[in-house]
Each structure stands twice: as structure tokens, then as C-alpha cells.
Amino acid sequence: MDNxxxxxxxxxxxxxxxxxxxxxxxxxxDRIRLAIKSFILHLHPRMINESTIKFNHTFGLGGMAVLLxxxxxxxxxxxxxxxxxxxxxxxxxxxxxxxxxxxxxLIRNIHHWSGILLILITFLHLLRTYFxxxxxxxxxxxxxxxxxxxxxxxxxxxTGYLLPWDQLAYWAITVSTNMLEYIPLIGSSLRELVxxxxxxxxxxxxxxxxxxxxxxxxxxxxxxxxxxxxxxKAGGVVIPEGNNSETKMVTTIPHLVAKExxxxxxxxxxxxxxxxxxxxxxxxxxxxxxxxxxxxxxxxFMGIQEMILHFHPLVGAIIIPLILMLFLFLIPxxxxxxxxSGIWFYSDRGISTAKIxxxxxxxxxxxxxxxxxxVLDLSTLPGNIPPLISNGLVPLLILLGILYGFYKxxxxxxxxxxxxxxQALFVFILVSFxxxxxxxxxxxxxxMALGF
Amino acid sequence: MSGKKKKVEYKKAKETxxxxxxxxxxxxxxxxxxxxxxxxxxxxxxxxxxxxLSPRKNDSSINKILDAGQVKDFPNxxxxxxxxxxxxxxxxxxxxxxxxxxxxxxxxxxxAWNESENQFVCPCHSSTFDINGEVLKSPAPRALDIYExxxxxxxxxxxxxxxxxxxxxxxxDITYV
Numbered sequence: 262m263d264n265x266x267x268x269x270x271x272x273x274x275x276x277x278x279x280x281x282x283x284x285x286x287x288x289x290x291d292r293i294r295l296a297i298k299s300f301i302l303h304l305h306p307r308m309i310n311e312s313t314i315k316f317n318h319t320f321g322l323g324g325m326a327v328l329l330x331x332x333x334x335x336x337x338x339x340x341x342x343x344x345x346x347x348x349x350x351x352x353x354x355x356x357x358x359x360x361x362x363x364x365x366x367l368i369r370n371i372h373h374w375s376g377i378l379l380i381l382i383t384f385l386h387l388l389r390t391y392f393x394x395x396x397x398x399x400x401x402x403x404x405x406x407x408x409x410x411x412x413x414x415x416x417x418x419x420t421g422y423l424l425p426w427d428q429l430a431y432w433a434i435t436v437s438t439n440m441l442e443y444i445p446l447i448g449s450s451l452r453e454l455v456x457x458x459x460x461x462x463x464x465x466x467x468x469x470x471x472x473x474x475x476x477x478x479x480x481x482x483x484x485x486x487x488x489x490x491x492x493x494k495a496g497g498v499v500i501p502e503g504n505n506s507e508t509k510m511v512t513t514i515p516h517l518v519a520k521e522x523x524x525x526x527x528x529x530x531x532x533x534x535x536x537x538x539x540x541x542x543x544x545x546x547x548x549x550x551x552x553x554x555x556x557x558x559x560x561x562f563m564g565i566q567e568m569i570l571h572f573h574p575l576v577g578a579i580i581i582p583l584i585l586m587l588f589l590f591l592i593p594x595x596x597x598x599x600x601x602s603g604i605w606f607y608s609d610r611g612i613s614t615a616k617i618x619x620x621x622x623x624x625x626x627x628x629x630x631x632x633x634x635x636v637l638d639l640s641t642l643p644g645n646i647p648p649l650i651s652n653g654l655v656p657l658l659i660l661l662g663i664l665y666g667f668y669k670x671x672x673x674x675x676x677x678x679x680x681x682x683x684q685a686l687f688v689f690i691l692v693s694f695x696x697x698x699x700x701x702x703x704x705x706x707x708x709m710a711l712g713f
Numbered sequence: 714m715s716g717k718k719k720k721v722e723y724k725k726a727k728e729t730x731x732x733x734x735x736x737x738x739x740x741x742x743x744x745x746x747x748x749x750x751x752x753x754x755x756x757x758x759x760x761x762x763x764x765x766l767s768p769r770k771n772d773s774s775i776n777k778i779l780d781a782g783q784v785k786d787f788p789n790x791x792x793x794x795x796x797x798x799x800x801x802x803x804x805x806x807x808x809x810x811x812x813x814x815x816x817x818x819x820x821x822x823x824x825a826w827n828e829s830e831n832q833f834v835c836p837c838h839s840s841t842f843d844i845n846g847e848v849l850k851s852p853a854p855r856a857l858d859i860y861e862x863x864x865x866x867x868x869x870x871x872x873x874x875x876x877x878x879x880x881x882x883x884x885x886d887i888t889y890v
Contacts (some may be wrong), residue, residue: 439821552822554836
């Protein structure tokens, strides 16, 4: 014990024991020391490449996802004090929350909107990572970790969707889980395992509640920590092309932290605005005997639900999504011509081929939806062809043929290298998926008929 | 020169050691044992998890045979919903009975009976079924499930624990008095 500390009162000494850094940094060295000694700021390095903190380089999407996750944890803990995970009580506990608890409706709204934004922003984060080529070595495995996080976020949202136990929740989960039935051999038992029984009921609610409030958050924290660690090991986020030689390092405080603070404030105010003006939906209490018309899956699965309107369910709900997931997981491990990263859309030709791809995909997808709806239904073709072939495997082969042909055209006609051609393929699939999802959300009315 | 000789000797010595080495060294044995134990532990944890998560056994307290009423109460060509039993009791024109499940075979939504068009309609993806539960319009892939019916002394019993999948409607699905 030195003389100085003995003179200070106990409160100052306690404060100093917790907070070992300089509280009001006076110069650059102080700030560096603060970044090292503060627990939360320790997530950042003390110095950072100036070119990586330009907002439109990463748009701060990863950081926003973390903030949204933290908001979900806090609002989720509050909701847990009121919510009761039993079919007889769940809906009433939501009503009680909204009508009796101070700011109960607001807390639920924040949780609702943050959940939606979390999926959107995680997805945009994936797109940013892809289009800046930040999946090449040494970031290959971190891309895979990111995909796991996206899956965890989607399933967190999905398990939360059931909890209000209203008609929207009940039928969305019924419709979505029934898609599993179409997996050959194990489909029925897999569905029963997911539901904890043959129908959505007691066990389903308990199971979903446990995954939503326990298992998925813990898994997200674990995988997220791993994700961050890999970012640090890769030397931070990807560095913009052309800035490699003239790297100018700046201190994390205030250069990065100030920007993060602004982004966080803007995002929080956006969520508050949404939560103030738009309530989270709550329909009537779940009624297993009566399906509302239309009954839709949660919005992020509408792309899949739209596909099963056009393909046999085994192809539309199982095979195509599995192929897409496989494609996403393999992206960093494909053979490319270069490992160039840090430049949006890879090159000038990358931009033009991506545009061509987006236009082609829009045209083909929209034409396909309309043709299949009004003109040609493959399942009603003459001749006794089983629907799995006529409406499943045949269109699947046509689809794969279109993708392959498109890849070849981009490769040969536009003399694109492999990076650009794979990117064009990625854009093609992405645009089709977005159009299918939007069609399902916006243009499907009663009886799932197209309406404008 | 001597260096080269030494090298050759060393090589020979190495080879003899290699030959003398037993097929499974103690080190390898322990390593493999650990791996085996790890696999066994993994299987145990997986089995336990699946067991805890697996659906509960059916509650035996629920009545499995539903007393639907007297035959004479159901006129020919009528469809009566039994919501708590999750089926429609159908009486055909020829007087035969069918207990048709409420669940659409496409994605499990509850179908509704449309009196004027004489068909079942699913609100989710507008599949339609005729009075026998046969598919009239896809995407439903197969006919509606049916429950087994028994009739004695003019009283109709529907066996809720016996729900049968069928690909299409056949005459044998009908129960006559």
C-alpha cells in the first residue's frame, strides 16, 4: 500500500480498483491505454487501419447485429418475467403484458422489431461480406461461422414466432413444420421430434420456449465470440483495395468508437420509432380447428412457401433450400482465379456482370411465377406422370440447366473470370430468392392466389 | 566418409527399431481407448437428448372412441363437423359413412366444408376435396385421412386413435349400416 491510496476515501479506492484505466484520457497514449484496459473496449484493437472505418466500407452491419442481439437479451429477460409457456396461459399472459404491465406493449414491440431487423441486418452483413470478397483466406472459416450465426438467428426468430400462441403463430408454425413431412423416410418422425408430438401443442410450446430463451441465445454467444476472435486473427475487417501500401493507423478511441456510437444511436432511435408507431401483431387466441385464410409461414420462409406453390414440396421445400445452403457453405472453398478481396463487386466487369445477372434473374423469376400461375401447371399435364417427377424433378433440372447455361454465358460471352462468374451466379440466386420472398409476402392473398 | 557410414548405420538402427515396434504401441492403445470412450460418451449424450426431446407417450386418459350419435340423425348427403374430434362425419348419397380428417394433407391447415359447391376447401393453398375426401384440386398430394368407424345398434362410434393415411379414395373406406 502506498501513501497516496491510504489518503483517498473508500469510494475512490473502490472505483479505482474497478476502473484501472484513465477515465478522462488526455492524450493518444491515454486513449490507447484505455482501449487495452477497458473490458468492453478490449474487443477492439488499440490501433486500427483508417481505411477500414469508412462507414460505406462495411456499413457497420456486424456491429449493428451485436447491438440488436444485446437489445433482444435485455427485452427478452423482461418478457420472461411475464410470459407463461403453456397453451392455456400463453395468450392471456401476452394480453396481460400489453394491457396491465407498464410499457409492456412497448417492450414487446421493441423485441418484435429488433427480431425482424436482426434477420435483415445479419443477411445484409452476409451480402456485404460476400460482395467485398471477405470470404477468401484467411477469412474462409469465418464465413462458415457467420452462416451458422445466420441460421441460429433465423431459428431463434422462428421459435419465438410461436410463443404469443395466437392464430398467426399457431398456423405459421403448423404450415412451416408440415413442410418437413415431405422429407423421404425420416420426414414424419423428424416433424414429430420438432413438435414434440403429432400436432402443435403443449410439448411444442415448451420445446420452442426452451430453445428460444435458453439454447439458441447461448449458442449464439459462443459462436459469436468465435466469430469476433477470427476477425481479430484476420487482422480486422477486410482492407479496401489500394490502401494496402499506405496503411495509416489511427487510435480506436475516438476514431472507431465514436462512429460506432453514432450508428448505435441511429439504430436505437429507428427501433424506438418503429416500436412506438407499429404494434407487434396479435390475432385471436390459437384455434386448432380453424385456419385463417390465408395462413402463411413467417416472412423469412415465404420464399420457400412461394416455391412449394410452384414445385412439388419435396423439391421446393427441401431439395432446393438444401442445394442453396450447400452453395453458401462452399462459397469460400470454391476454386477462384484470384483471392482478391476488399473491393466492392470485385472489378468493373464484376459490376456489369452483376447487373446483367440481376436483370436476367428478375425477368426469369417473374415470368416463371406468372406463367406457372396462369398458363402452365406442370402437375396437370396429360399422361399419368407422378407429380414428384412432372412438378418436381423436371422443373428442378430445368432450373439447374438455366443456372449452368447462365454461368457458361457469363464466362464465355463476357469473358468473366471465375470470381466474376460465381458472383453473377450468386446475384442470380439472390435476386430470385428476394423476388420469391416479396411475392409471397405482398402478392399472395386469400387462397394464396396472386393479387395486386 | 565416416559421416556417410554413420548415416547408414543410423538408418539401419532405425529400421530395426521399426521392425521391433509392436503393431499397437502402448501410446496408440491409450489414444484409441480415449477415442472409443469419447465416441461412447457422445452416443450416450445423443441418445439421452433424443429421448428427452422425443414426443410424450399418448395420454391414455383421452377418450379414444367418440360416440357420434344415431344413424338416423344424419340424413343422406350430409357433412357434420366434429371439431373436438377433428373430423367431419360424412354420410354419402347411398347411406354409407366416412369420418374424414380435418387436416389438409398438403401442409396441415384445417379444411372447411363448402355446402354450395359440395366440396372441402383448404384456406391455405386452396386445395379442394370431394365429399369422400378425394383430391379435386392440388397442391394436396393425397386424399384426406379417415378415421375408422364402427356401427352397432344404430349407434356410430369413431375410433380417434385409428387414423388411416390413404393415397386415394376406395370403396372399402365406406362403412355401411
